[in-house]
Amino acid sequence: MPIAVFALSLAAFCIGTTEFIISGILLGVSTDLSVTIPVAGLLVTGYAAGVAVGGPVLALLMTRIPLKPAILSVIAIFAVGQVFCALAPTYELLLAARLISACGHGVFFGVASVAVSHLVSEDKRGAALSLMVGGITVANILGLPLGTVIGNAFGWRATFVVIAVTAALAVLAVLFTLPSQIKGEEEADAPLGRQARQLLHQEVWLSFVTIAIIMVGQLAFGTFQVAILTEVTGLDPITTVPLFLLLGGAGAVTGIWLGGKGADWNGPTTIMIVIIGQIVCFTALLFAVHNAVAVAFMLFLSSAFGFGFSTPIQVRVLKGAEEAPRLAATLVSTAYNVGIAVGAAVGAALLTAGVSYALLPATGIVCSGIALVTALISLSLSRRAAA
Structure with a gap:
């Protein structure tokens, strides 16, 4: 595997x-900035909205910029945003700083995915993408808990x-x-009109819909998982x-690895397996949150199925939009973050309305069930077109 894929994975880890x-330092942020936990949770929504809106706009502006300078620029924007987050004296300014970071995030996964897909042969594309996206997985296994520990020990700004x-590293x-010039990148993007038409392929737009719906359920629960573990499980x-x-x-590490293998084996089947697995996991979590051992087991499984979804669905989008890879890959991030924004907002709204933390996994059951239907429709249309 090219060493550049590992470098891009490090950037993905940061992002x-x-x-x-925020889910790990939620209590510290809410206390220090004098806002409620549901309001602090909206920092996730604001960030996701920045990715969803700022990402595609910036991607269009950078369409003709070579991949390497484009990637370096968006990581630099992201890094500056982190400095502003650390210095923000109020909730509103912290939200604004998160939006700056989000603009870099929105484009990064678009241009980085295209770079990775051109660094390896097509039969290794799933594995390479899963390694790059694996930076997000490592962010969950190391970044989130270590960031939580640092925040608890030295304050959330640290x-x-x-x-x-x-x-910066x-x-x-x-x-x-x-490489300064990546093989095939000069042929990657068609004129904007043709790129827009590529997005109308059902493999592309129905995948976006499926991603967004799934993330609503995951984030309505995931944004408040620390509060659930503290208030419900009693940890x-x-x-x-x-x-x-x-x-x-x-x-998550297990899921992203298996998802990459599944994408290279049989992407459509892998997508169905992980969505059904998510439904089962969220159902079990309704009961597991009351027991430390059970919730530990289910956190592992739900993360595995949740992250196992990302690589096969991204490969499906890239295959459906071969003439618009940057824009399509950026809109994958948009779809994820629309779901993240809505999911965090839904979770906050449910809590504000008096719904118990313990019932939040129910949103995952409903949303994964709807996503299963959209995925089945898309895969069925693809089979008919191929017949």
Whole structure:
């Protein structure tokens, strides 16, 4: 595997950590900035909205910029945003700083996915993409719990400082390992009109819909998982919760690896398996949250199925939009973050309305069930077209 893929994975680690870290430092942010936990949880929604809106706009502006300078630029934007997060004196300014970071995030996975897909042969594309996206997985297994520990020990601002430093290292790693000219990149993007038509392929837009729906259910639960583990399961937020987050991260590593293997084996079948697995996991979590051993086991499994979904669905989108890879891959991030924004908002709204933390997994059951229907429709249409 080219070493540049590992460098891009480091950048993905930084971005994944900052997106999810709010759930680990939620209590500290809410206390320090004098806002409620549901309001602090909206920092996830704001970030996701920035990715969803800012990503495609910036991607269009950077369409003709070569991949390497484009990637370096968006990582640098992201790093600067982390510095602003660490310095933000108010909730509103922290939200604004998160939006700056989100703009870099939105484009990164688009251009990085295209770069990775051109660095390896087609039969290794799933494995390479899973390795790059695996940076997000490592963010869950190491970044989130370590960021939580740093935030608890030194204050939540220290967490953002560490992410900013790591992002600067990622810039250097990409600078020295990614080729200045990547084979095939000059042929990657068609004129904008043709790119837009590529997005109308059902394999593309129905995949976007499926991604967004699934993420609503995952984030309505995931944004408040630390609060659930503390308030419902009864775990100590400083000594025990980080260990449970680490276990969830281990499940994510397993899922992203198996998802990459599944994408190279049979992408459509893998997509169906992981969505059904998510329905089963969220159903079990309704009961497991009341028992420490059970919830530990289910955090591992739910993370495995959740992250197992990402690579096969991304490969499906790239195959359906071969003449618009940057835009389509960026819109994958948009779809994820529309779901993240809505999911975090739905979770906050349910809690504000008086719904128990313990019932939040029910949103995952409903949303994964709807996503299963959209995926079945898309796969059925593809089979008919191929017949």
